[in-house]
Amino acid sequence: MLRTDVRLEWFVSFLSVIDTGSFSAAAEVVHRSQPRVSMHVAALEREAGVPLFDRDRRPVALTDAGAVLAEHARTILRQLSRAEAAMAAHRGAARGVVTLGSYPSASVAFVPQLLERMARTRPAIKVVLVERPTLELDGALAAGEVDLCLRPMTPPPGPSVEYRPLWREGLIVVHRPDHPLAALPEPLPVPEVAEYPLITIGRLGSPEAMGFETYRAFRERGFEPNAVQATNQPQTLISLVRSGLGIGVTNLLAVATADAQGVVARKLDVPCGRRVAVHWSGTNPLTPAARTLLREIEGSDVPPGTRRLAPERP
Secondary structure (H helix, E strand, O other): OOOOOOOHHHHHHHHHHHHHOOHHHHHHHHOOOHHHHHHHHHHHHHHHOOOOEEOOOOOOEEOHHHHHHHHHHHHHHHHHHHHHHHHHHHHOOOOEEEEEEEOHHHHHHOHHHHHHHHHHHOOOEEEEEEEOOHHHHHHHHHOOOOOEEEEEOOOOOOOOEEEEEEEEEOEEEEEOOOOHHHHOOOOEOHHHHOOOOEEEEOOOOOOHHHHOHHHHHHHHOOOOOOEEEEEOOHHHHHHHHHOOOOEEEEEHHHHHOOOOOOOEEEEEOOOOOEEEEEEEEOOOOOOHHHHHHHHHHHHOOOOOOOEEOOOOOO
16 A cells, blocks of 8 residues: 655656656656666555566556556646645745747747737746747657647647647648649649649658648548658748749648748638647646646637637546
């Protein structure tokens, strides 16, 4: 039976090993030495009275008992985080530094208004913006480099990441005015768009990029996109299209926040494009300042042209 004086840091190390798949990677995430992480897990196993990991497998795998304890450990840390946020209201206004990760088009269309309001209404909280491509935001969150991050909900983030949905935006086809697609009515059908070389977001040929909305939208209609170039910068995508290297398919905000002179931007005929959420680590409790920023993000107006997403049921 686990004693009531089990240390919370044991749970943090334990969950980090689960989330990263190894003791060495967990040590980097929680900023402790590998022997210290191993000691925490060993102490937890002594208190539980059963092995929590099958160490003969690579990456290390949970035993049945370990899976049960992991679920309770996450619940305990979440509840403590919520308790800390609740107590912050009784200690006065939250203060401190919060690091917010974001991808380029959200940084332009959503973040400036958020930061202006935080500076005006929450001057004791300093928000530091860290702008990264979507897939790099996952690593920054896991490493503790950012407290919160704005990112698309696909590809799915890493394990032990919590989120709150914010908005949905359509997918947009970008082409030159003299392109054959100009003769078709809007929204443009996927079969017609799939006939042409495609410029999209992400990294060309990256397995992770195959989870982006464009690839999913094409494959759901039975087509494989002929991607010839990829970029994480909306302005670069438009410039490549303007140069005649292909047509672009990207999210609405990417086009709305870039200089689209010399190209035509039109809707793609798919029911659901990009969904965006605010994400944070479920392993490391948020500080009161980070909780305050989270509430501000949830209460903010969504960018023009997008639709607010309803909160998901637990």
